[in-house]
Amino acid sequence: MPGFTQQYKDLSPSRRLLLGPGPSLVHPRVLRAMSTPLIGHLDPEFLVIMDEIQELLRWLFQTDNSFTIAVSGTGSAAMETAIVNLIEPGDRVIVGMNGIFGARIAQMVTRCGGTVVEIQADWGTPIPLDQIAHQLQAAGPIKAVAIVHAETSTGVWQPLDNLGALCHGHEALLIVDTVTSLGGLPVKVDEWDIDACYSATQKCLSCPPGLAPLTLSDRALHVIQNRNTPCQSWYLDCTLVADYWTKGKRTYHHTAPISMAYALREALRLIHEEGLDARFARHQRNSQALRAGLEALGFTLVPAPGHSLLTLTCVALPEWLDDKTIRSRLLHEFHIEVGGGLGPLAGKVWRIGLMGESSTFDSVVTLLAALEHLSSQANPSVQPGKAVSAALQKYNTWPR
Amino acid sequence: MPGFTQQYKDLSPSRRLLLGPGPSLVHPRVLRAMSTPLIGHLDPEFLVIMDEIQELLRWLFQTDNSFTIAVSGTGSAAMETAIVNLIEPGDRVIVGMNGIFGARIAQMVTRCGGTVVEIQADWGTPIPLDQIAHQLQAAGPIKAVAIVHAETSTGVWQPLDNLGALCHGHEALLIVDTVTSLGGLPVKVDEWDIDACYSATQKCLSCPPGLAPLTLSDRALHVIQNRNTPCQSWYLDCTLVADYWTKGKRTYHHTAPISMAYALREALRLIHEEGLDARFARHQRNSQALRAGLEALGFTLVPAPGHSLLTLTCVALPEWLDDKTIRSRLLHEFHIEVGGGLGPLAGKVWRIGLMGESSTFDSVVTLLAALEHLSSQANPSVQPGKAVSAALQKYNTWPR
Numbered sequence: 001m002p003g004f005t006q007q008y009k010d011l012s013p014s015r016r017l018l019l020g021p022g023p024s025l026v027h028p029r030v031l032r033a034m035s036t037p038l039i040g041h042l043d044p045e046f047l048v049i050m051d052e053i054q055e056l057l058r059w060l061f062q063t064d065n066s067f068t069i070a071v072s073g074t075g076s077a078a079m080e081t082a083i084v085n086l087i088e089p090g091d092r093v094i095v096g097m098n099g100i101f102g103a104r105i106a107q108m109v110t111r112c113g114g115t116v117v118e119i120q121a122d123w124g125t126p127i128p129l130d131q132i133a134h135q136l137q138a139a140g141p142i143k144a145v146a147i148v149h150a151e152t153s154t155g156v157w158q159p160l161d162n163l164g165a166l167c168h169g170h171e172a173l174l175i176v177d178t179v180t181s182l183g184g185l186p187v188k189v190d191e192w193d194i195d196a197c198y199s200a201t202q203k204c205l206s207c208p209p210g211l212a213p214l215t216l217s218d219r220a221l222h223v224i225q226n227r228n229t230p231c232q233s234w235y236l237d238c239t240l241v242a243d244y245w246t247k248g249k250r251t252y253h254h255t256a257p258i259s260m261a262y263a264l265r266e267a268l269r270l271i272h273e274e275g276l277d278a279r280f281a282r283h284q285r286n287s288q289a290l291r292a293g294l295e296a297l298g299f300t301l302v303p304a305p306g307h308s309l310l311t312l313t314c315v316a317l318p319e320w321l322d323d324k325t326i327r328s329r330l331l332h333e334f335h336i337e338v339g340g341g342l343g344p345l346a347g348k349v350w351r352i353g354l355m356g357e358s359s360t361f362d363s364v365v366t367l368l369a370a371l372e373h374l375s376s377q378a379n380p381s382v383q384p385g386k387a388v389s390a391a392l393q394k395y396n397t398w399p400r
Numbered sequence: 401m402p403g404f405t406q407q408y409k410d411l412s413p414s415r416r417l418l419l420g421p422g423p424s425l426v427h428p429r430v431l432r433a434m435s436t437p438l439i440g441h442l443d444p445e446f447l448v449i450m451d452e453i454q455e456l457l458r459w460l461f462q463t464d465n466s467f468t469i470a471v472s473g474t475g476s477a478a479m480e481t482a483i484v485n486l487i488e489p490g491d492r493v494i495v496g497m498n499g500i501f502g503a504r505i506a507q508m509v510t511r512c513g514g515t516v517v518e519i520q521a522d523w524g525t526p527i528p529l530d531q532i533a534h535q536l537q538a539a540g541p542i543k544a545v546a547i548v549h550a551e552t553s554t555g556v557w558q559p560l561d562n563l564g565a566l567c568h569g570h571e572a573l574l575i576v577d578t579v580t581s582l583g584g585l586p587v588k589v590d591e592w593d594i595d596a597c598y599s600a601t602q603k604c605l606s607c608p609p610g611l612a613p614l615t616l617s618d619r620a621l622h623v624i625q626n627r628n629t630p631c632q633s634w635y636l637d638c639t640l641v642a643d644y645w646t647k648g649k650r651t652y653h654h655t656a657p658i659s660m661a662y663a664l665r666e667a668l669r670l671i672h673e674e675g676l677d678a679r680f681a682r683h684q685r686n687s688q689a690l691r692a693g694l695e696a697l698g699f700t701l702v703p704a705p706g707h708s709l710l711t712l713t714c715v716a717l718p719e720w721l722d723d724k725t726i727r728s729r730l731l732h733e734f735h736i737e738v739g740g741g742l743g744p745l746a747g748k749v750w751r752i753g754l755m756g757e758s759s760t761f762d763s764v765v766t767l768l769a770a771l772e773h774l775s776s777q778a779n780p781s782v783q784p785g786k787a788v789s790a791a792l793q794k795y796n797t798w799p800r
Contacts, residue, residue, distance in 0.1 A: 008452060008669045011662055013439045023438050023658060034659055038608055039413045052408060072610070073473045073635065076654040080635045108634045186662045202655055208438055210472070210610050210657035232632050234508050235473065235480045252742070254476040257610035258423060259434055262411055262661070271406045334519055337440045341487040342652070366505045 016331075018358055019367055020339035021152050021180070021312055023202035023209055025357040026267075028058065029217070030207055034259045041256040049265055050245060050256070056268035060182060060276075061197060061215045063189035067385060070211040070247045070250035070264055074350065075179045075200030077183050078212030080108055081236040082175050083146075085216075085224050091143035094135050094172070100153035100342050105146045112232060117142065125304045126158045129166075129341030135170040136170040144173040144195075150181035151211045152203075153179055153342045155314025156303045157185070164193020173220055178266075179203060182213065183271055184283045184355050195220040201260075204311055206356025207267035209390035212262040262350035267356075285311045285398045288361045293368040295393035297375055297382065302349050311359075314345075320379040323347045326371075334370040355391060364391050416731075418758055419767055420739035421552050421580070421712055423602035423609055425757040426667075430607055433666035434659045441656045449665055449774070450645060450656070456668035460676075461597060461615045463589035470611040470664055471646045475579045475600030478612030480508055482575050482596040482635040483546075485624050489513030491543035494535050494572070496527035500553035500742050501577055505546045512632060517542065523744060525704045525715075526558045531564075536570040538542055544573040544585045546594075549587065550580035553605075553742045554595060555714025555751060556703045557585070564593025573620055579603060582613065583671055584683045584711035584755050595620040597759075601660075604683070604711055608754025609669035610660040659745045667756075685798045690752065693768040693791035697775055697782065702749050711759075713752045714745075720779040723747045726771075734770040764791050 018025050039046050058068045071078040083105065087093060091114045095106045098121035106116045119131050127147060134215045136142055145167050149158050160176065167174040173195040178187045182197075184204030189197050195217040202209035216224070216238065224231075224238055231237040235254065242347035243251040271279060291301065293339040301308050308314070317323060323340060328349070330336045339351035354363060368387040375382040418425050439446050439452060458468045471478040491514040498521040506516045517539045527547060536542055545567050549558050549573065560576065567574040573595040578587045584604030586587045587793055589597050595617040602609035616624070624631075631637040635654065643651040668726045670681060680706065687710040691701065698718035701708050708714070717723060724741060728748070730736045739751035754763060768787040775782040 008456070008665075011436055011449075013434050013436060013449075013668060015437070016439045016443065017688075018438065018440060020440055022655060023440065026438055031435040031437065033411050035431040036411055036413060037415070037431065038418065038426055039416045040418060040420055040423065041609070043413075043416065043731070043737065045413050049411075049413075074655045074657060075476065076634050077473065080633065084633075104634065109633050111630055111634055145510060200655070202657050202658075208657065208659040209441070209655040210660050230511055231479065232511050233484075234504065234511055235477050250475070255474045255600070255607065255609045257474060257657075257660070258602075258655070259608040259663070260610050263659070265408075267410060272408060331443070374412065378608060 013166065015335050017336045017363060017366060018353065019352050019363055020054035020337045021351045021353050022355065024204070024206050024353060024355040026206055026208055027270055027357050029270065030263050030266045033262040036262050038258050041258055042250065042252060046258065047250055049261055051247065053265050053268065054245065056272060057213050059216065060271065061187060061189045061213070062191065063215050065189065065215045065217055067221055068215040069241065070261070071214050071236070072213055074255060075198070075208045075212050076104065076330065077104060077236065078198035078200070078214045080233070081175060081214055082198055083108040084112055084233045085231050085238045086144055086175065086196060086220060087112040087114040088227055091115070092117055092139060092141065092245060094119060094132055094139070094142055094145040096121070096147040096152065096158070097375040098127055098156060099148065099151035101151060101179070103147045105177065114143070123154050124156060124302045125158055127153065128162060129159065129161065132163065133166055136166065136172060142172040143173050144172060146175040149187065150185065150309050150311060152180045152312060152351070153345070154302060155309045155312050157307050157309045159237055160192055168193060173223065177398050178364065180312050183279070184359070186280060189215055190234055201264055201267065204355045205267050205271065207263050208260070210257055211264050243282060248313045270349050283354065283359050285395065286354050286361060286364055287311070287313060288398065289361065289391040289395040290354060290364045293307065293364065293387040296387040296390040297371060312354065313354070314349055315352065316349050321375065326374050329374055330370055336340060336367055336370055358373060361395055403508060414659055415735050416418040416734045417763060417766060418451065419752050419754065419763055420737045421751045421753050422600065422755065424604070424606050424753060424755040426606055426608055427757050429670065429767040430663050430666045434664040436662050438658050442650065442652060442657055446658065449661055451647065453661060453665050453668065454645065454750050455530055457613050457615065458667065460585060461589045461613070462591065463615050464606035465589065465615045466615055467621055467638070467642060469614040469641065470661070472654065473612055474609045475598070475612050476504065477616045477636065478598035479505060480633070481578060482598055484512055484630050484633045484636055485638045486544055486573060486575065486596060486620060487514040487630050488627055491515070492539060492541065493518055494519060494532055494539070494542055494545040496532070496547040496558070498525060498527055498554065498556060499523055499548065499551035501548045501551060501579070502776050505577065514543070514605050514629070523554050524556060524702045526556055526707050529559065529561065529563060532563065533566055534709065534753055536566065536572060542570060542572040545570065546575040548577040550585065550711060552580045554702060554745070555709045555712050557707050557709045560592055568593060568772050571624065580709065580712050580744070583679070584759070586680060589615055597676055601664055601667065602642060604755045605667050605671065607663050608660070610657055611664050682761050683754065685795065686761060687713060688766055688798065689761065689791040689795040690705060690764045693764065693787040696787040696790040697771060710751065710757045713754070714749055715752065716749050721775065726774050729774055736767055737768055761795055
């Protein structure tokens, strides 16, 4: 037995303004919901909570899909759920690869024995839909097309126009990653004809990480029910999971994360109270104010024009700004978290999230004021006040 | 978009005395920890919390294993993590099957392409270790032996004497499921030579479900590092997960369930304050008091003599007691949850958990008093007071 002398102190993390790629700030009502004493995961009252979560998730995903649940894991668990249930050995899958998360999907497809047909695009640019169309024609039978709606590693907002119809015209399923869009940008599962759509709780839903929304179309369910091989995961097997989530069945599969379900229900209830249109408008307005301020400081948007996410702003750093030093000072002196770059963008960009509860004008002004202060020390030509003024002007002139 | 008219009310679940197979009651300090505002999953302060969780889990598992973490999912996710990382297609695995959870392990082995060598035992009896020894000799090269220490479906406490040495003498790994024992019964990973040992948070740790402790020996890690095929799961791949949990690396893999980590740290801190010996003694004493009371009412222990768990008591119902009616009345009239039987035991047994915070004399007396009341209505020969008295006597004469 290892000896240890350390005493474990009261939990007392520092205050943080969470403006990274997730987690975002969590509303006090959601925090309070988690402190509710537990009931059993098969308690009739818990089953009602699950029904409500399903109903609210359908509203949020804008779908009638009966299979609409929260996977018992974080966003990557929902990604893996979609892939391991839909893909079998030998299946060919077109994957849009222009960032970390497309690459992650491709890895999962490979680990299922599937073959990845890559559609590459530069980091910062969207996947050209015409190349998907071309590969659907050229690459032989395709089981599915998988694409990231909001690429968390680059801040790219991927257009999905008519992609569902295009896929279905070739008997392919459409899988869409909405981890950084659901709850902050419109995600219209039925209108866009998406077959598998997943997200995470700790981004635009402003709920702590630990659950991951997933919805599957009836077409996707039909594919799952007619697999030739069993799903390689027992934990994520949708046929088993469905038996627990389906009204009237409620067969024990695994123990649901009860406190997280409390939190998700409350987070969804808050979104429902705000309304989707008001919520999307809020994300847009604060995002535009932030951009104006960042551009005034010399930051430049990484995504191609017209493709910047409104939930997560990915900006290239001015030459005079040292990534690690300034991010560390933001964290330690101002209690502000922003995200650094991943992969080839490490050290070169920041990823600034204004998601859910973090999407407020307070967040924008606080971050810009802190940045102005630190920037003017690093570069005397930075005029204090300029960035905040630019943001303020954009915010105040925003059409109501 | 589906229409819905229902209004979503404040979260207000009924009070519950949780005496089922999990979740168990959660200490107010753990509930409060979850309501702590979030910090980022790569925040330097969060990495310290992870270090502390690892240190406390090593203490609890009684191991020096460097790989000792909490999997981002519930107990079955940790089971799947152990299996998918250690087992490759073609591997032969001896699985002890005397309940639901042994059968679950076998399913996971099969889904990895492994071959299961079943050691069957009747539900309620432990796996005969001599049959494992025989199969290790007879069944050709065996990659691993997997066995359940505390079978949640039958209440059987499995002896593990010398099993580690036996396995290693045949170059086999030992995988042990301690979902319903860790924190309530001794689990000595190093002394018992276990290579992969996993648990869940919502049983004897009295932490909400959502994380699952897992420890791997260096021998297990060596096997993982020398696999011929990639791990079929990306989300549960221990080589990737280790890079996030290892001091000095801390490479992003997936977003950790931050609030659950807060809860687990606090639950482990409470266990540390109580001390393992005191905690095990408490579980033993309350369990013996419960048994005395149940036997006075005509319940009989399901497990073979000497093999009843002290954390979860599985009892056959007296003939005159109707499972569903009385369980429902316990829940709705007395706010008490006990577990029903699974599989072939459905309708015939109850599974009564006295785990973690639920293991108190209050729990025992409250349950027995309610049961006496309901039983005397169903069967006039039941003498009210007898069960509580029997429990009280056992409790008070228990050696300190």
